[in-house]
Amino acid sequence: MTDNLDHIDDYLSGDLSAEDLRLFDQRVIDDPVFAGDLAFYIGSVNVIKNQVNEERKKRFRDLYEQNKNKPQVKPVRTLVPYLAAAAVIGLISIIIFMFYPVSSPVQLADRYINENLAVLGVSMGGTQDSIQSALRLYNEGKLNETLVRFEQLKESHPSDHKLKEYAGIVSLRLGDYDKALKYFRELEAVNNLFANPGKFYVALTLLKRNRSGDVAEAKKLLHQVTEQGLEHDADARVLLDKL
Amino acid sequence: MLSYFTTSRNSDEEIIRKLTEAGNNKRKGEDELFNRFSYFIKTGMERFHLKEDDSFNAYSDTIISAIESICSGQFGNRSSLKTYLFKVFNNKCVDIIRKNTTNKSSVNHTTEISDVLYRLSDGAKSIVQQIIEQSDFEEIKRKLNELGENCRSLLMMFAEGYSDREISLSMEYKSPDVVKTSRLRCLDKLRKMYMQTRP
Numbered sequence: 001m002t003d004n005l006d007h008i009d010d011y012l013s014g015d016l017s018a019e020d021l022r023l024f025d026q027r028v029i030d031d032p033v034f035a036g037d038l039a040f041y042i043g044s045v046n047v048i049k050n051q052v053n054e055e056r057k058k059r060f061r062d063l064y065e066q067n068k069n070k071p072q073v074k075p076v077r078t079l080v081p082y083l084a085a086a087a088v089i090g091l092i093s094i095i096i097f098m099f100y101p102v103s104s105p106v107q108l109a110d111r112y113i114n115e116n117l118a119v120l121g122v123s124m125g126g127t128q129d130s131i132q133s134a135l136r137l138y139n140e141g142k143l144n145e146t147l148v149r150f151e152q153l154k155e156s157h158p159s160d161h162k163l164k165e166y167a168g169i170v171s172l173r174l175g176d177y178d179k180a181l182k183y184f185r186e187l188e189a190v191n192n193l194f195a196n197p198g199k200f201y202v203a204l205t206l207l208k209r210n211r212s213g214d215v216a217e218a219k220k221l222l223h224q225v226t227e228q229g230l231e232h233d234a235d236a237r238v239l240l241d242k243l
Numbered sequence: 244m245l246s247y248f249t250t251s252r253n254s255d256e257e258i259i260r261k262l263t264e265a266g267n268n269k270r271k272g273e274d275e276l277f278n279r280f281s282y283f284i285k286t287g288m289e290r291f292h293l294k295e296d297d298s299f300n301a302y303s304d305t306i307i308s309a310i311e312s313i314c315s316g317q318f319g320n321r322s323s324l325k326t327y328l329f330k331v332f333n334n335k336c337v338d339i340i341r342k343n344t345t346n347k348s349s350v351n352h353t354t355e356i357s358d359v360l361y362r363l364s365d366g367a368k369s370i371v372q373q374i375i376e377q378s379d380f381e382e383i384k385r386k387l388n389e390l391g392e393n394c395r396s397l398l399m400m401f402a403e404g405y406s407d408r409e410i411s412l413s414m415e416y417k418s419p420d421v422v423k424t425s426r427l428r429c430l431d432k433l434r435k436m437y438m439q440t441r442p
Contacts, residue, residue: 005430005431025364025367028371036374037434039374040437042360042375043375044430047383051399059274067281119327
């Protein structure tokens with residue numbers, strides 16, 4: 001039994017090779033005792049996790065009840081500090097504008113990714129649960145797992161072009177720029193979409209990858225995005241202003 | 244200018260540091276994180292028209308998810324805690340609205356389990372899911388409370404996302420390998436206790 005658990009523990013830790021994973025899968029199908037052990041392991045860890053979270057929630061409830069009738073401690077906001085801060089920022093901006101080059105392409109791409117792609121929105125529409133579940137993993141930072149999910153979903157739903165965008169974004173966040181470009185170019189090639197962000201994402205990835213010729217190519221694509229009014233044209237304009 | 248900074252709020256780094264420590268410090272970090280952005284609950288009520296309880300649940304789930312993300316090192320160098328939490332909170336509010344309108348009360352539980360099984364083929368996954376559906380989770384919970392204190396604490400820490408190395412330091416085990424062996428023995432013990440109650 002503990003041997004089974006040991007093996008299961010390795011599976012859940014992601015320590016199995018592709019071949020071991022295949023054998024593991026086959027064993028689940030062939031060996032009911034092993035499948036039962038796996039189900040128990042997952043079920044019981046889930047029970048324990050829920051218990052930990054229930055205890056946390058009880059504590060949070062107490063904190064909330066204790067504090068909710070107290071006057072909210074909010075930072076005191078007066079105009080003077082804001083004006084002072086604005087003056088300092090203004091001065092620094094002028095100095096930077098006059099004496100230093102604007103942000104590097106990689107910094108610009110990083111800033112865009114951090115501000116816009118660190119968390120992906122959950123749709124309220126009829127999107128499939130499997131996609132919602134993958135987005136939830138993404139938002140929790142489990143990027144490798146998310147990529148596997150989106151790649152599987154992409155295989156099984158080749159006509160769902162949104163999956164190309166998601167797979168590209170995850171690859172970009174993982175730093176696999178060649179793969180990200182492959183997915184975004186696939187998306188860019190789809191010509192029957194109402195709004196296609198493919199070209200913009202290809203440009204963004206090129207800025208981030210920053211190999212020889214990448215920035216020039218990215219600029220060319222960003223100009224096309226703004227001139228043709230494609231998806232994210234406003235973002236493209238901002239990036240071009242700063243490049 | 245100082246007045247803007249006069250509240251005793253800890254910086255993001257300070258909270259993150261506490262959350263990655265064990266024991267009381269971690270608990271303090273969790274409570275500070277909860278208190279710091281608890282005004283989101285009111286925002287959920289105003290912006291999404293959620294009931295107070297629903298907004299509280301969305302916020303608590305957001306904090307729990309952030310704690311897990313920070314403890315497992317997956318938070319990384321995201322923007323600020325506030326920006327990250329607010330986006331997650333928005334998503335949780337949307338989830339609650341969807342759940343309320345579609346009556347999908349068990350959606351979270353199901354997706355959590357399928358998250359773990361994603362590497363399996365559809366055939367293997369369906370076998371395991373069927374066994375899990377037949378499990379008596381309430382009985383497992385009862386047996387967990389009957390398990391010795393050491394085993395219970397060990398399994399709770401593991402479920403909280405601590406690595407075997409962190410557990411070995413916190414609970415004074417000789418090595419991460421000893422933690423792993425003890426953890427699996429505890430799980431085996433729990434399973435035997437549970438199986439005795441099964442027909």
